Structures are given as C-alpha cells and as structure tokens.
Amino acid sequence: MTTELNSFRVEVRAWLERNCPASMRTPMPDEETPWGGRNAKFVNPDTKLWLDRMIDKGWTVPMWPQEYGGAGLGIEQAQVLEQELERINARIPLMSFGVWMLGPVLLELGTEEQKRRFLPDIAKGKIRWCQGYSEPGAGSDLAGLRTKAEIKEDHFVVNGSKIWTSEADQSDWIFCLVRTDFDAPKHQGISFLLFDLESDGVERQPIKLISGTSLFCQTFFDDVKVPAENLVGEVNAGWSIAKRLLQYERQSVGKFLNKSFDIQLHDLALQYADSETGKIDPDLRSRIALQTMQNEALGLLIERMERDVDGSGLGAPTSVMKVAMADINHKRGELAIEAMGAAGLAWEGDDFTQEEITEVKGWLRGKANSIEGGTSEINLNIIAKRILGLPDPR
C-alpha cells in the first residue's frame, strides 16, 4: 500500500514538474483567478494551459469517477496529489462552486442523466455555478425561504428574489432553493432546482461589499421557466439536499482558506518589522505564533476528518471546520494589518503596493467567513445539538 502510494507520489511529482507552468507556481493576482464559465477570461495564457492539463488528468476533481471528468482517486492518493501541488506552490487550477458544492451533491443524489449532463462541464470549468439560497427574510433561517416555484405540466415557474448571491452576475447557472408547498411545514415544502441564468425573467443587481468590490448580487426571478428535469431529488424534498450541500460547502471552504495564503504571516511581519532592529514586536510575534499553531492544527484536523470518513461526505463535523476556519482567518486578517502598521491601512493609490492593498481588502473580505455558508452562531448551534447532544430549551 505505502509502496503504491510512494510510486504514485513519484509519478505525480514528475508530471507536475513537466506540466505546471512556472507562472502557475507564483502568488495568484485576483484578476487571474480561474473561475471558468462561458465567459472565462484568461489574462495569463498559462492559466488556461494549466487548467487544460489538469482537466486532461481529471485532477480538477481528482476523487470523482472518470466517466464524470474525475480521476477516480482514493482519499490517500488525493491527499498525495494535494501535498505535491502544495510543495511547488501550484495555483488552484479551477475555482468553482460546482466543484465544491453542487458536484458532490449530484454525485450523491442526482439521477444518472443529471450526472452525465452537469458533472463533466463542472469538472472542465465550462459552466460557472452560483448558489441561490439566502433571501432578505431567510438567512440563518434558510428554511423560511419564500421564492416560489409553481409546478406546471413539464416545467416550474419561479418567482421571487435571492440575496447575497455570490458571483451571480458572473455565473452561468444557479442551484436554487424554492418553495413548492406553502401549506406544508417549512422544511417539507422546499425543492432544489437548477437553471440557466440567461433564462427570461432573471435579473441580477450587484451589491458593493465593504472591501469595495461587488462580490454578490440581489437576484430577481420573474416568471422564470425551468424544465421539470432540472429538479434534483423529489418535489418538496429539497431541504435535505440543501443541508447536504452546505456540509460540502463548509468542508471545502474550510479547507481552501486553510491553505489559501501566499504570504505567511511571519514573513509579512518581518517585511514591516522595526527598521532599526529588524525585529517583530514580541507581543505581536507571540500572537502570530498562536495563529500559526491554530492554522496548522486546523490543517491536521481536516486531514484527520477526511481519513476517518474516507472522504465520502461529512456530517455535522464540517461545522467544526467552518467555525474554526472563520475564527483563524479573522485572526490572520487582524494580525496582517497590525503587522503592516501604516501600510495596513492602505485603501488605494500608488503610495501602496498591490500586495498591501490586497492584504487590507482581504482582511475586510474575510469578515464574511463567519457569515457566508451559515454563520458561526448557526454552526455552533449545530455542534452543540448534533455533536454534543445538548437539548433545546423548554
């Protein structure tokens, strides 16, 4: 077994050496983020080359079966691949809500036809997906959603609005929670629909974030027609699918952020250390050490959890990852701007480097880590009830 893994490692390392372009081993500027989709832009041609090569290997989704665009790797092999990618600081070949959220759910709960129709396009980054869950009145209380889908002969008609829909204006399709029964108890009247955002009746209005970018949208649906075959699972049985997807989301976001920083905090602090002594303030240094320990502990926790469940779907423990990640990432942001001192207050202008501005905006953007994908409070409730077995108040 270990010899097999070792030879796999040797193989992976050699392949990466030959196939990962040099520029794909450098920190990734925002505009080079490989989101894929119909309107994918490749500012750097190497981004496309790297993506294509990884697609050929099935390594954008290494654990998915080959017939759906994956490489059929087991968890141990997938971890080896990750380690080797990390070793050379390779950029992620494809960023995708399809890979992280929708794909795993379809693999588990989609029909064979749906798998063949949607999964390969996700693996190849051809279609960019967004998540239509939250509504103005239904955030933490997601099951309180009121976007309505009427069932017609061979299609649904969707009316209502979603909010905080990340990247909706850049995406091609949406996985969307709709209410198909207003009389049933709230968890029993929800369905899970997939549809094209270019359908008639869809409108997307970008909303500006505190970091200055427009990451998310309010999305309006006015008599949008959705073919019946785009329903995942049964009518009115969408809630358990929705929750399953959230678990995948929490897992992948936790994992992604755990490794997503190009600059280590300590290196950053050194760059802005006292000009005379070259030393980092001891108080700051100690807090950076603590954050680093915690971040590494989270990496180990993720590995351990993946091993325990053999990578196949996780339950409430994904909430542990999500809360820990949000907390650790908040600390990273705060420590980064503190370490940078004056430069840690940069907003715009040529008095600051692009890296400085990116760090500061990253600190602001990171504040959402404990909100998006279910707030930390909601995840703590899940941990308390599902894992610890604590009762509700009477």
Next chain:
Amino acid sequence: MNLDKESRQIFQDSAREWLVDNASITHFRAQRDKQSCVSGHESWQEMAALGWPGIMVPEDLGGSGLGITELGLIIEQAGHHLCASPLLSTGLIAVSALTLCQQTDYSQAKLRAIALGELKVALALEENHHHNPQAVSAVAKQHADGWLLSGEKIHVAEAGSADALLISARTEDSNRLGLFLVSAENIEIKPLQLIDSRDHANIAFDNISVPADALLELGDESCALLDKVLDRACIGLAAEMLGTATAAFEMTLEYLKIREQFGQIIGSYQALQHRAAKMYIEIELARSVVEKALQAVDEDSPEVAVLASQAKALMGDTLQHITNETIQLHGGIGMTDEHDAGLFIKRARVTEYLYGSSAYHRDRFATLRGF
C-alpha cells in the same frame, strides 16, 4: 476650569444636536462618495463659531479656558457620528503643545488664531511603519534667523487641510529632539487614500526656513513636551474611539431588537444576549478609564502617562471587538458598503494604529509601571 455636571450635560447635548444636523454619518457618507479624502474642513468655521477649537485655549487668548474633559465630551460625540474634522489635531493636540510650551508672542498668536478658527494644525510625527516617536530622522539645522528643517513624515492625520504642522525633528549637530510649529506653505503634502476615507497625507520638507520661535521645545534624547502632547493625543483619541464604539454598539443592539429569524427576534437568543452583555461590560470598563484619563490631565496628575497608555490600549481592543461584532451580528447586510458597519470598522483600525497600537501601549504601560 471645568464645568459642573449639569452644564456638562447641556454642553454635550448641544454638540450632539449640532452633529446630527450638520455632520452626521450620513453627511460623511455623502462626502465619501464624492471624494476619496474627507477632511470636514468645510464645517470648521461653524465649529469655530460654536467655540470648539478654542475650548482649551485660555480665555485671555480668545478661548473658553475649559479643560480636556469638556473637549473630550465633544470629541466623543464626533466619534459617535464619525464626523471628520481637525478638532482633535488642532483643538486638542496643537492647543496642548502651545499651552504646555514656554509662552511666547508666537505661541500666543497661534493660540488666538486657533480659537478664531483661522489655523488648522496637524501633528507630523511618524517616519516608520510602526509608531515610534523617538525614531526621528527629520533634521533641524540652526541658522541666523531660526531653523532649517528637512525630512519626511508619513501618515499625517489632517495634513491635507492643515495650515500648519507640528513637526518633530532632531538637531543636526547634537541629535536633540525638538517640536516645531511650522506653516504648511512650503511643505509638500501628498494625500493618501486610507481605509477610513479621511484626510491623511505623506509630507516632505527640504531645507525650509522657520523662525526661532517656531521651536516650541528642544529636549534631549526625547522631548518632554512631545511626550506630554502624545499622552493628550492618545487620551483625546480614546475619547473619539469611545464614541465610535458606543455608536456601533447602539446600532447593533437596535438590530438585535428588530431582526427576526426562525420567527423570533434574534436578540431573544441567549447566545446573542450574552454577546451584547459582554460588549456592554467592555465599553463600561473602557469608559471608566477614558473619563479618568481626561480628568487626570485636567488635574495635572502624575498618572497621565500611565492612563494615556491604558486608555489607548483598552479602547483599541474594545473598539476592535465591537466593530467585529457589529458586522457579525448584522449578518450579510453588515458586509455591504451601503451599511454603516463598514464605516465603523474602517475608522476603528485607523484610530487603533494612530499614536501607537494596543500592543505598543501595553508595553509602555508595563514599562511605566515598572513591570
């Protein structure tokens, strides 16, 4: 001189009313959407008419001869409404420098001008990424008519609208640290765009000639006047931060009382009630220290330096905690630019940095206390 409790209340209430009508968060936001650096200098004349710049200026020089406690009440309100203005830099920092130094015709003329609202001043101190009032490379060279100053300073708050700058520089021959009050005329002022969208700039000066009187005090390795001025700056800024923390907290508390999820007001969840209660405790603790520190300055207490660091450090942590919670407890809406949560958190981090971070002041506190 200090006001009695009742007059103080009236004083603060009238300040609040004026700010709500003329310089509220809504005003700040509207200006921010038009220009990247908001200084609030447009309303400086009106503030002068209210007597704010001269609160700490002696009566015989055209001021009200009141204490930092009274000015602190106004600055706290300004922090509450995120009102941008040169009040802290001019009415508190510059006035402190000019009243604590050896009195000359020059210093008294400047105090008069400040009280009239005719002189706005910014404190130009920092040269490195982190606060360090001792690490000064700006040079002062003595010559027949006074001094020649050369150097660069970074992140000077309120520099863009300043008529004069308080500059720290070391003498060329003996490396002594001095504090100068210099006209902005020949100084190169380069605006900076920081997260709080306020008036900040990097400045440079090359062999500018200033009169002998412009030197307010010449110290040795350090400058006692500068240290005293910085203590007052920290205390005044802590008062501003207290106002900001209180406003962010009140907004959050209000939201906890109206937002419903799961058919309940979210403020009915005990987990969130405890979070609100903890914030409240933290603000109460910080307020006690800030009020004590303001009072200590007016009483000329030997504890001023310790209290300055204590107030700045505790207020920094408190404000960080509260602005983070403000976003978190608002959920998605708190992450939007349209909501005020972002304005609070961005100003919070700038104030935390200014005149030394919490870490800096914890260390200074420990040193002063002999730990």
